[in-house]
Amino acid sequence: xxxxxxxxxxxxxxxxxxxxxxxxxxxxxxxxxxxxxxxxxxxxxxxxxxxxxxxxxxxxxxxxxxxxxxxxxxxxxxxxxxxxxxxxxxxxxxxxxxxxxxxxxxxxxxxxxxxxxxxxxxxxxxxxxxxxxxxxxxxxxxxxxxxxxxxxxxxxxxxxxxxxxxxxxxxxxxxxxxxxxxxxxxxxxxxxxxxxxxxxxxxxxxxxxxxxxxxxxxxxxxxxxxxxxxxxxxxxxxxxxxxxxxxxxxxxxxxxxxxxxxxxxxxxxxxxxxxxxxxxxxxxxxxxxxxxxxxxxxxxxxxxxxxxxxxxxxxxxxxxxxxxxxxxxxxxxxxxxxxxxxxxxxxxxxxxxxxxxxxxxxxxxxxxx
Amino acid sequence: xxxxxxxxxxxxxxxxxxxxxxxxxxxxxxxxxxxxxxxxxxxxxxxxxxxxxxxxxxxxxxxxxxxxxxxxxxxxxxxxxxxxxxxxxxxxxxxxxxxxxxxxxxxxxxxxxxxxxxxxxxxxxxxxxxxxxxxxxxxxxxxxxxxxxxxxxxxxxxxxxxxxxxxxxxxxxxxxxxxxxxxxxxxxxxxxxxxxxxxxxxxxxxxxxxxxxxxxxxxxxxxxxxxxxxxxxxxxxxxxxxxxxxxxxxxxxxxxxxxxxxxxxxxxxxxxxxxxxxxxxxxxxxxxxxxxxxxxxxxxxxxxxxxxxxxxxxxxxxxxxxxxxxxxxxxxxxxxxxxxxxxxxxxxxxxxxxxxxxxxxxxxxxxxx
Numbered sequence: 001x002x003x004x005x006x007x008x009x010x011x012x013x014x015x016x017x018x019x020x021x022x023x024x025x026x027x028x029x030x031x032x033x034x035x036x037x038x039x040x041x042x043x044x045x046x047x048x049x050x051x052x053x054x055x056x057x058x059x060x061x062x063x064x065x066x067x068x069x070x071x072x073x074x075x076x077x078x079x080x081x082x083x084x085x086x087x088x089x090x091x092x093x094x095x096x097x098x099x100x101x102x103x104x105x106x107x108x109x110x111x112x113x114x115x116x117x118x119x120x121x122x123x124x125x126x127x128x129x130x131x132x133x134x135x136x137x138x139x140x141x142x143x144x145x146x147x148x149x150x151x152x153x154x155x156x157x158x159x160x161x162x163x164x165x166x167x168x169x170x171x172x173x174x175x176x177x178x179x180x181x182x183x184x185x186x187x188x189x190x191x192x193x194x195x196x197x198x199x200x201x202x203x204x205x206x207x208x209x210x211x212x213x214x215x216x217x218x219x220x221x222x223x224x225x226x227x228x229x230x231x232x233x234x235x236x237x238x239x240x241x242x243x244x245x246x247x248x249x250x251x252x253x254x255x256x257x258x259x260x261x262x263x264x265x266x267x268x269x270x271x272x273x274x275x276x277x278x279x280x281x282x283x284x285x286x287x288x289x290x291x292x293x294x295x296x297x298x299x300x301x302x303x304x305x306x307x308x309x310x311x312x313x314x315x316x317x318x319x320x321x322x323x324x325x326x327x328x329x330x331x332x333x334x335x336x337x338x339x340x341x342x343x344x345x346x347x348x349x350x351x352x353x354x355x356x357x358x359x360x361x362x363x364x365x366x367x368x369x
Numbered sequence: 370x371x372x373x374x375x376x377x378x379x380x381x382x383x384x385x386x387x388x389x390x391x392x393x394x395x396x397x398x399x400x401x402x403x404x405x406x407x408x409x410x411x412x413x414x415x416x417x418x419x420x421x422x423x424x425x426x427x428x429x430x431x432x433x434x435x436x437x438x439x440x441x442x443x444x445x446x447x448x449x450x451x452x453x454x455x456x457x458x459x460x461x462x463x464x465x466x467x468x469x470x471x472x473x474x475x476x477x478x479x480x481x482x483x484x485x486x487x488x489x490x491x492x493x494x495x496x497x498x499x500x501x502x503x504x505x506x507x508x509x510x511x512x513x514x515x516x517x518x519x520x521x522x523x524x525x526x527x528x529x530x531x532x533x534x535x536x537x538x539x540x541x542x543x544x545x546x547x548x549x550x551x552x553x554x555x556x557x558x559x560x561x562x563x564x565x566x567x568x569x570x571x572x573x574x575x576x577x578x579x580x581x582x583x584x585x586x587x588x589x590x591x592x593x594x595x596x597x598x599x600x601x602x603x604x605x606x607x608x609x610x611x612x613x614x615x616x617x618x619x620x621x622x623x624x625x626x627x628x629x630x631x632x633x634x635x636x637x638x639x640x641x642x643x644x645x646x647x648x649x650x651x652x653x654x655x656x657x658x659x660x661x662x663x664x665x666x667x668x669x670x671x672x673x674x675x676x677x678x679x680x681x682x683x684x685x686x687x688x689x690x691x692x693x694x695x696x697x698x699x700x701x702x703x704x705x706x707x708x709x710x711x712x713x714x715x716x717x718x719x720x721x722x723x724x725x726x727x728x729x730x731x732x733x734x735x736x737x738x
Contacts, residue, residue, distance in 0.1 A: 110529055114536045123604065124533055152529045159528035160479055160521045163560070164493055167483045167553035174552055181550040183543055183559070184536035190552070191532070235492065 020052055023216055029053035029245055036061075040099070045092050045246065047317055051213075055222060056242030059209040064100050071199045071210040072096040073241070075106030077188075078130045079116040080260025082137040082269040084345070085249040088312055090141045092213050092246060102205065103147040105138065106195045107131045107367060110151045115188035128152070128367050136363035137269050140355035150367050151191060157203045162194035168231040169224075177220045189221070196225045200238050207237040213244040215257075250308040252283040267309075269356075273346030280306060280342045286327070287334040298330040306337045313344055389421055392585055398422035398614055405430075409468070414461050414615065417680055417689070420582075424591060425611030429578040433469050440568045440579040441465040442610070444475030446557075447499045448485040449629025451506040451638040453714070454618040457681055459510045461582050461615060471574065472516040474507065475564045476500045476736060479520045484557035497521070497736050505732035506638050509724035519736050520560060526572045531563035537600040538593075546589045558590070565594045569607050576606040582613040584626075619677040621652040636678075638725075642715030649675060649711045655696070656703040668696040668703065675706045682713055 023029045032051055039061055040046040063070040074093045076086070097103045113127035121127050131150065139145060169190075175181055178189065196212055199205040212222060222243035229238040248257035251265035258266035267276045286304030288294040301307040301324050314320050323340075326332040392398040401420055408430055409415040432439040443462045445455070466472045482496035490496050500519065508514060538559075544550055547558065565581055568574040581591060591612035598607040617626035620634035627635035636645045655669030655676065670676040670693050683689050692709075695701040 110532045114532050118536075124529060153525055156522055156525070156528070159525070159531075160493060162528075163479045163483050163556045166556040167487075169552040171549065171551045175550075180540065181544075182540045183538040183555060186552060186555065187532045187535040187559070190556070 020216075023053055023219075023245070027219060028055075029216065029219065029243070030055060030057070040095075043095050043099075044315075044317060045095060048311055048320075049247075050088070050312065051092070051244055051246050053216070053245040054211075054243060055226070056209065056240060057211060057244065059239065060101075060211050060242055063209045069206065069208045070101055071104055071205065071208055072101035073104045073106070073196050073199060073210055073212050075108045075111075075195055076131070076134045076138060077106075077108035077112040077115065078134045078260070079112055079120040079127075080130070082134050083258050083260060083266035084269070084309070084312070085258035085266065086134075086137070087141055087269065088246070088249050089213055090138055090143060092244075094142050096211065096213070096244075097144075097147075101211070102199070102208075103144070104195075104199045104205075105143055105148045107135050107148060107150040108191065108195065109367065111188045111191045111195075114184040114191075124152070132360070132363045132367045135366060136356055136360040137352075139359035139363060140269075140352055145362065145366065148366060151195070153367075153369060155203070157201070158194060158198055161198055161201060162190050165193050165197070165228055165232075166190050168228055173224075173227075177224055189224070192221055193225045193228055196221075196241050197229055197232075197238060200229075201236060207239060209239045209242065211242040211244050213246055215248050216245045219243060219245065249312050250305050252279055252305050252309070267345055267349075269349070269352060271349060273342075273349045276345045276349055277342035280309070280338050280345065283309070283338070285334040285337070291333060294333060295330040299327040299332075299334065301327045304334075304337070306334065306341050309341050309345070310337065313341075313348070389585075392422055392588075392614070396588060397424075398585065398588065398612070399424060399426070412464050412468070413684075413686060414464060416686055418616075419457070419681065420461070420613055420615050422585070422614040423580075423612060424595070425578065425609060426580060426613065428608065429470075429580050429611055432578045438575065438577045439470055440473055440574065440577055441470035442473045442475070442565050442568060442579055442581050444477045444480075444564055445500070445503045445507060446475075446477035446481040446484065447503045447629070448481055448489040448496075449499070451503050452627045452629060452635035453638070453678070453681070454627035454635065455503075455506070456510055456638065457615070457618050458582055459507055459512060461613075463511050465580065465582070465613075466513075466516075470580070471568070471577075472513070473564075473568045473574075474512055474517045476504050476517060476519040477560065477564065478736065480557045480560045480564075483553040483560075493521070501729070501732045501736045504735060505725055505729040506721075508728035508732060509638075509721055514731065514735065517735060520564070522736075522738060524572070526570070527563060527567055530567055530570060531559050534562050534566070534597055534601075535559050537597055542593075542596075546593055558593070561590055562594045562597055565590075565610050566598055566601075566607060569598075570605060576608060578608045578611065580611040580613050582615055584617050585614045588612060588614065618681050619674050621648055621674050621678070636714055636718075638718070638721060640718060642711075642718045645714045645718055646711035649678065649707050649714065652678070652707070654703040654706070660702060663702060664699040667699040668701075670696045673703075673706075675703065675710050678710050678714070679706065682710075682717070 024031055030053060032046060032053060036057060037046050045051045060070045072093055074089060093103060109127045109131040112130060113121050113124045171181065199210060200207045214222060226240040229240045232238050251258050253264050255262055255265050264279060267279055283305045285306050286300030286302065288297055310320060310323065323332060323337065393400055399422060401415060401422060405426060406415050414420045429439045441462055443458060462472060478496045478500040481499060482490050482493045540550065568579060569576045583591060595609040598609045601607050620627050622633050624631055624634050633648060636648055652674045655673030657663040657666060679689060679692065692701065692706065
């Protein structure tokens with residue numbers, strides 16, 4: 001039993017999954033094969049191994065080849081501010097939209113309230129404040145407002161469906177997956193699965209293959225959604241929704257991934273370009289103890305948070321590989337990489353803040369009506 | 370622990386609570402005092418001891434005396450057909466409306482689906498069929514359509530609120546009250562408490578005392594609603610909702626109370642007057658073995674299901690007491706009581722079926738839109 005509990009991927013924790021091999025062999029997440037990379041050629045999330053696995057992506061690819069519809073579902077259930085890690089997920093979703101997916105983008109305000117502790121989200125009103133703020137960012141990042149829905153403003157059929165789903169969950173399986181039976185968190189799970197499946201209802205879309213981009217730690221949700229989908233297959237003709245697993249953007253300093261609750265680990269989308277530059281200048285790098293040593297041995301990009309930042313943000317694969325080579329051979333020092341990263345991130349932030357001026361009002365209207 | 374489990378009033382069971390004393394002393398339900406009977410003089414539910422206890426009725430009476438608003442919440446979550454026992458609850462609610470209560474009448478279709486086993490309610494569509502049928506009866510019994518709302522057709526605020534409530538429930542207390550943590554049944558509980566409390570939200574009403582008429586077996590819901598209301602008092606100014614406990618109409622034959630799943634125990638509102646007469650003629654009475662013995666010793670009205678039926682349906686208290694006296698003194702035989710009951714119930718049914726012709730279409734429109 002103890003080993004079982006350890007093996008469980010905890011969706012409520014915040015631990016990065018380093019052991020990719022275990023994901024494939026023990027949890028049955030499928031690998032990104034060369035033919036999938038070819039299918040998504042030009043998409044940096046696939047070429048750079050940021051997407052590290054999937055469930056049922058092949059069903060979606062088949063639908064695309066046959067000209068049938070398919071969808072990508074994602075959402076924000078924030079109890080904190082958007083950072084570059086959130087941007088990565090949104091960029092991935094936008095790349096899937098370009099590939100042809102119908103996008104369903106949830107502003108999960110009810111979810112954020114019921115699943116987060118009171119000290120973080122003390123009221124549904126506070127959840128809506130976060131929702132407005134983060135939706136403004138999402139819109140500024142290029143999310144199409146027509147693809148967005150706000151959980152608390154859905155038609156009654158959505159909620160009826162959420163409750164409907166709960167009937168097909170058993171106490172024992174729920175406990176086995178999530179390790180708790182807390183009513184509030186259970187509400188969040190029910191809503192999340194409704195979010196994932198409702199695009200396949202005739203009231204909102206149609207039965208079709210779908211994909212949900214998540215961190216590997218969210219795989220239990222995906223697996224559970226797939227199980228529940230099967231239980232309603234006779235009634236609604238659901239396809240089991242697929243998952244697309246991506247590695248979260250690494251933290252700049254301590255910790256595994258950028259986190260809203262640890263400001264120095266992340267570049268927030270509200271940070272000024274100079275704040276961002278300061279955080280980046282303090283980031284952990286793969287540099288050696290002395291310049292001399294680094295020139296001799298080369299740097300260690302796989303340990304470097306600045307290299308990671310570039311890997312998630314630079315447009316050009318070839319420029320990125322060039323930097324990596326230079327680093328390994330001692331031909332580029334950490335300061336230069338930090339300058340490049342600060343420059344790129346700073347330029348993005350300046351543009352983003354301009355767009356944000358226009359999207360805030362729109363977001364407020366979309367959340368509050 | 371075992372004795373604790375036995376002491377718990379089980380809201381999912383169907384056992385009548387005979388031991389009234391325990392309700393007062395162990396569970397803290399308050400007695401109906403003479404001054405309350407006086408306050409509700411002319412109301413047969415109080416005069417005939419059909420209402421056998423309450424929680425916080427005094428707060429509601431105070432509101433009435435000060436000209437402040439107060440409400441009565443009830444609903445139907447049927448997985449079966451309406452019988453005379455349902456009529457009793459509706460008549461009680463109508464009497465409270467006459468007393469001045471704002472009535473909130475829930476057609477609890479989602480609740481019925483999620484809380485009932487699949488063999489009874491296999492789909493939300495089936496739940497809506499029951500809802501239409503039973504709403505038609507409720508309207509024919511005099512429920513004002515303006516007081517009715519259909520769970521599956523509420524505005525999003527209602528559902529948001531239901532999920533909001535779930536955050537303030539803990540796993541342990543939930544388990545202690547209901548004895549399970551089944552997701553579907555938990556959804557039903559969350560909806561029920563939303564039903565009970567939402568009249569106090571500004572979107573649907575205002576903070577005010579309220580009362581929910583239930584069988585004593587439903588007291589755990591009431592107590593839990595009261596606890597949850599207190600946790601949202603700061604945010605919404607809720608009054609703890611009160612409870613009004615009534616004894617269910619006894620079964621005509623086996624069992625404790627009329628039950629949809631045991632047709633011979635109940636007169637259904639769809640029964641013809643001759644079907645009703647047949648069931649009543651087969652009812653258990655308090656008659657003696659022979660006519661001679663009955664004339665000598667008198668009958669036993671407290672054992673008699675026909676007397677109970679009259680007690681719940683006859684308009685006149687004095688006529689009722691006269692029959693009781695006659696029975697006790699051997700001056701009236703069971704056949705005569707059965708004839709009287711059949712006549713009264715038959716006349717009601719005939720009238721009801723006429724009204725039903727008009728209300729069915731309306732109910733369908735209200736449930737399906």
